[in-house]
Amino acid sequence: MPSNYTFNASMSCSASSDSGYGASQSGSFSLNITQVNSVQSGRKEIALTNTEICAAPSGTGMAGKIVYVRNLDKVNFLEVHSVATVDTNVIGILEPGEWLFTVLRDDQAVGASADTAVIDIEYFAVEIDDQA
Amino acid sequence: MAIQTTSFTASGTFSLTDAEGTTVFSYSPSFTSSSNVASISITAGEVLAGTTAVDILIGGEDAAAVAASNHDRIYTFVKNIDSDHSIEVSPAGQEDASSMECADLKPGEFFFAPMELNSDANTTTSLTVGNGTSAQKVQYLLCDAIDN
Numbered sequence: 346m347p348s349n350y351t352f353n354a355s356m357s358c359s360a361s362s363d364s365g366y367g368a369s370q371s372g373s374f375s376l377n378i379t380q381v382n383s384v385q386s387g388r389k390e391i392a393l394t395n396t397e398i399c400a401a402p403s404g405t406g407m408a409g410k411i412v413y414v415r416n417l418d419k420v421n422f423l424e425v426h427s428v429a430t431v432d433t434n435v436i437g438i439l440e441p442g443e444w445l446f447t448v449l450r451d452d453q454a455v456g457a458s459a460d461t462a463v464i465d466i467e468y469f470a471v472e473i474d475d476q477a
Numbered sequence: 478m479a480i481q482t483t484s485f486t487a488s489g490t491f492s493l494t495d496a497e498g499t500t501v502f503s504y505s506p507s508f509t510s511s512s513n514v515a516s517i518s519i520t521a522g523e524v525l526a527g528t529t530a531v532d533i534l535i536g537g538e539d540a541a542a543v544a545a546s547n548h549d550r551i552y553t554f555v556k557n558i559d560s561d562h563s564i565e566v567s568p569a570g571q572e573d574a575s576s577m578e579c580a581d582l583k584p585g586e587f588f589f590a591p592m593e594l595n596s597d598a599n600t601t602t603s604l605t606v607g608n609g610t611s612a613q614k615v616q617y618l619l620c621d622a623i624d625n
Contacts, residue, residue: 349495349496350493350494350495350496350501351493351494352491352492352493352494353490353491353492353493353494354489354490354491354586354587355489355490355491356487356488356489356490356554356587356589357487357488357489358485358486358487358488358552358554358589358618359485359486360483360484360485360486360519360521360552360618360620361483361484361485361486361519362481362482362483362516362519363481363482363483363512364481366519367519368519368521368618369618370521370554370556370616370617370618372554372556372585372586372587373585374585374586374587376586384493384501384502386493386501386502386504409581413491413504413506415504415506422625424593425590427577427578427579434577435592435593436579436590436592437579437590437591437592437593438549438550438591438592438593438625439591440510440550440591440622440623440625442508443508443510443591444487444489444506444508445589445590445591446489446491446587446588446589446590447579447580447588447589447590448580448581448582448583448586448588449578449579449580449581450563450581451578451581460625467504467506469491469493469502469504471493
């Protein structure tokens with residue numbers, strides 16, 4: 346695959362109370378990825394059993410992955426976990442419409458499981474090298 | 478008895494471009510949560526994550542607020558604002574070489590998820606951030622979420 350990918354991320358979030366209090370945070374960063382073994386993105390169906398989102402990073406210099414998952418279902422929630430085992434090493438619980446984003450520098454796979462019925466997700470998973 | 482109602486909004490933009498300048502993918506997700514009429518706390522701040530991991534408690538140091546929060550789902554944003562080393566984000570008690578890491582963030586990087594702090598057999602009620610090399614500054618925003 347071609348080398349030298351550039352990954353850009355930015356986000357903002359805010360929490361507010363009906364009292365009028367609010368707090369917000371934001372961030373942005375850019376990642377230069379010089380070796381990529383795997384780039385996956387699109388939509389995927391998640392079963393009630395573990396469904397792999399990305400395999401454990403492999404290959405010389407591979408050191409982790411960046412992962413985004415969004416629950417596209419209208420009713421049911423979704424669990425996203427490391428090590429690809431249901432109810433183990435849970436990263437997040439996504440209600441309909443919610444999403445998560447993480448950078449993991451380890452050699453584990455990432456998987457997901459639906460709660461009560463098969464769920465569609467929007468996602469990307471990009472392996473990153475040890476310099477990224 | 479008074480109740481506290483909170484809501485949470487998150488929006489982001491993520492893109493990957495190859496060496497030729499071609500966009501491989503681009504996503505701009507956002508959501509606003511339903512109102513949580515059983516919310517206990519919005520907790521935001523900055524902490525120095527030391528070589529011994531530091532716990533971040535939703536509800537601050539108040540034990541009753543910490544205990545009453547929904548540890549099954551907490552909107553969690555964490556950003557490494559320091560300049561030299563990465564930090565590890567995990568439920569408390571799961572740090573240091575555990576496979577239960579939720580993020581490993583180099584300077585400038587951030588993590589966002591509706592986290593479950595007490596998954597597996599873990600009974601923790603807090604988040605922990607740490608670095609094994611030297612202390613790093615971390616910013617965070619936590620908000621109670623509606624249970625799944």
